[in-house]
Amino acid sequence: xRILNPFIAVLALIAVALVAAQVPGGQALIGxxxxxxxxxxxxxxxxxxxxxxxxxxxxxxxxxxCGQANSLPWIKQNKIDCPxxxxxxxxxxxxxxxxxxxxxxxxxxxxxxxxxxxxxSSKFLWLFALLFHYCxxxxxxxxxxxxxxxxxxxxxxxxxxxxxxQIGAPVFYQTDAIFLGAIAFLFLRxxxxxxxxxxxxxxxxxxxxxxxxxxxxGILMRYVFRADVVAIxxxxxxxxxxxxxxxxxxxxxxxxxxxxxxxxxxxYFPFSKLMHMAGIFMSPTRNMINNSRMVHHTNPWNxxxxxxxxxxxxxxxxxxxxxxxxxPVDKE
Amino acid sequence: xxxKGRIIPALIIFLGLMTSPIWFKSGDASKMPKPEKxxxxxxxxxxxxxxxxxxxVLLNQWRDDILRQDGARTGKTPNGTEYVRSLQNGCMKCHxxxxxxxxxxxxxxxxxxxxxxxxxxPKEAM
Numbered sequence: 001x002r003i004l005n006p007f008i009a010v011l012a013l014i015a016v017a018l019v020a021a022q023v024p025g026g027q028a029l030i031g032x033x034x035x036x037x038x039x040x041x042x043x044x045x046x047x048x049x050x051x052x053x054x055x056x057x058x059x060x061x062x063x064x065x066c067g068q069a070n071s072l073p074w075i076k077q078n079k080i081d082c083p084x085x086x087x088x089x090x091x092x093x094x095x096x097x098x099x100x101x102x103x104x105x106x107x108x109x110x111x112x113x114x115x116x117x118x119x120x121s122s123k124f125l126w127l128f129a130l131l132f133h134y135c136x137x138x139x140x141x142x143x144x145x146x147x148x149x150x151x152x153x154x155x156x157x158x159x160x161x162x163x164x165x166q167i168g169a170p171v172f173y174q175t176d177a178i179f180l181g182a183i184a185f186l187f188l189r190x191x192x193x194x195x196x197x198x199x200x201x202x203x204x205x206x207x208x209x210x211x212x213x214x215x216x217x218g219i220l221m222r223y224v225f226r227a228d229v230v231a232i233x234x235x236x237x238x239x240x241x242x243x244x245x246x247x248x249x250x251x252x253x254x255x256x257x258x259x260x261x262x263x264x265x266x267x268y269f270p271f272s273k274l275m276h277m278a279g280i281f282m283s284p285t286r287n288m289i290n291n292s293r294m295v296h297h298t299n300p301w302n303x304x305x306x307x308x309x310x311x312x313x314x315x316x317x318x319x320x321x322x323x324x325x326x327x328p329v330d331k332e
Numbered sequence: 333x334x335x336k337g338r339i340i341p342a343l344i345i346f347l348g349l350m351t352s353p354i355w356f357k358s359g360d361a362s363k364m365p366k367p368e369k370x371x372x373x374x375x376x377x378x379x380x381x382x383x384x385x386x387x388x389v390l391l392n393q394w395r396d397d398i399l400r401q402d403g404a405r406t407g408k409t410p411n412g413t414e415y416v417r418s419l420q421n422g423c424m425k426c427h428x429x430x431x432x433x434x435x436x437x438x439x440x441x442x443x444x445x446x447x448x449x450x451x452x453x454p455k456e457a458m
Contacts, residue, residue: 043350047343054339147353149363151442159442166446169388226385229441234364240353241360250381281342300334 003191006206010213010261017260021253030256030263031235032244038263045270050278059299063288066105070290082290089289096286103129109195125189132182135175136211138162139218142173146229146236170226176219183212207274210265217258227252365436370426375409377422388445391419419451430454 020026067078083089095101103126110118142158145151163171187208190200221227231250238244269275281287315322315329322329333339348355376383378390394417397403407417416422427433430453438445 043347047347050339050343051333054333054335057334144353145442148356149440152356156442156444160444169392169445170443171446226389228381228384229443230365230384230437233441240356242354243360250384278346282339 002200002202003205006202007209009206010209013210013261013264014213014257017257018253020260021256027246027251027256030260031246031251032239034263035239035259038266042266042269046275046278049270049275050282053279053282057300058284058288059301060297061288061290061292062284063290064285065290070294084289084291084294086289089287093281093287097280100126100130100133102286108193124185128182128185128189131178132186135179135182138175139173139179139215142175146233147240149233149237168223170222172223176215176222180212180215180219183208183215187212203273207265207268207272210261210268214258214261214265217254217261221252221254221258225252225254227255365440367427367434367436368429368432370428373426375411375413376426377407377409377415391423391447394418419447424454428454 017030020030063082065082067081068075069082070077070084077084079085079088080092080095083092092101104123106122106125107119108122110120112118138158141155142162144155145159148155159173162173162175165172165174187205190196190204190208228247228250231247232255235244235246235251265274269277312330315331319329319331383390394403398405398417403417405417406414408414416425424430434445437443
């Protein structure tokens with residue numbers, strides 16, 4: 001059920017788009033109004049979530065320490081995994097954001113005869129997550145050819161690099177295949193490993209199905225039910241210049257399914273786990289300097305009128321009562 | 333709010349990047365490519381809608397058919413006009429100006445077909 005429901009939800013989205021693309025006015029709704037609405041919700045929701053997070057105080061240092069902390073001079077510190085300087089944190093964040101370093105530490109647990117619990121390294125999650133995210137980035141950047149005119153040089157360079165195997169016409173993009181393969185892996189990982197399946201929720205499957213649907217419709221549009229790219233660019237470029245127009249009857253329904261799913265993703269984004277896009281930068285367990293033993297950190301909501309109350313003071317205040325109660329005191 | 337000095341600029345940069353196609357001096361959307369149609373011919377080898385979306389597939393089929401399977405070098409349009417299944421001797425016979433025909437849409441959508449890696453470009457397009 002946790003797998004089936006999100007799958008049905010994505011199929012329903014596809015069905016809605018397919019029907020709406022045939023209804024008069026439906027194409028303008030999906031092609032013009034919905035993208036503006038979805039994009040505004042995406043940006044607004046994204047900013048709202050980030051500002052909400054920024055309002056949460058993190059008074060104390062809570063970095064996950066994955067190595068030796070700064071200590072005595074003859075103990076070698078792990079400067080990236082337990083950073084005590086700003087530079088260390090910057091290095092840690094760069095490696096985390098660009099290379100997903102914490103996924104590299106992913107482990108698997110297996111039960112062997114005995115019963116014996118055995119832990120081992122498991123790098124596949126890291127590898128496929130990295131492939132998935134970078135392919136997604138390349139694909140999104142490639143799409144800029146539809147939103148900009150003239151098309152910037154880096155987009156053309158990406159297209160050239162992506163299609164440099166020169167298979168078929170229109171030329172085959174490697175990222176398309178790697179992208180779907182990586183999503184398939186991320187999905188199968190959740191289904192095949194019983195312990196991962198146990199903790200997987202509809203919110204984990206839904207984005208996978210949705211993004212797979214987006215990738216699949218995009219690929220179908222390029223290689224199977226080829227779409228009229230000039231007519232599509234007229235619409236998409238019109239969206240960015242606020243003069244959208246739909247060439248009647250020239251754009252295939254697959255395009256509208258594709259756009260509808262992308263809009264669904266954009267709207268869903270700020271409300272979902274996909275916000276890890278911003279969250280990774282704001283994770284206190286990653287972006288804090290581990291300097292608790294060097295710097296005094298004061299809780300910002302401490303009442304300044306409440307002064308520190310040491311045990312010596314406490315005893316001075318209650319000495320008589322303590323004596324009466326038979327409690328031992330330091331000073332007579 | 334905490335960490336204002338870093339979060340607000342980062343958020344503004346993010347929003348700027350996301351909306352960059354809008355800020356990018358992005359020309360006029362109504363300025364569509366107008367490929368020059370041949371004056372002396374009215375019929376192509378396949379319907380316009382098909383040619384618009386799938387001419388590259390047709391060219392690939394011709395190449396595979398002729399060069400790898402020894403297929404026919406000529407074909408007939410639905411109206412019975414004979415044509416040469418060839419980019420330079422067929423297509424370019426009517427659509428003779430690469431710059432005014434092929435390139436208009438290809439440049440508009442940033443498509444760089446590798447036809448001309450092997451075929452000689454017409455002189456005026458060099």
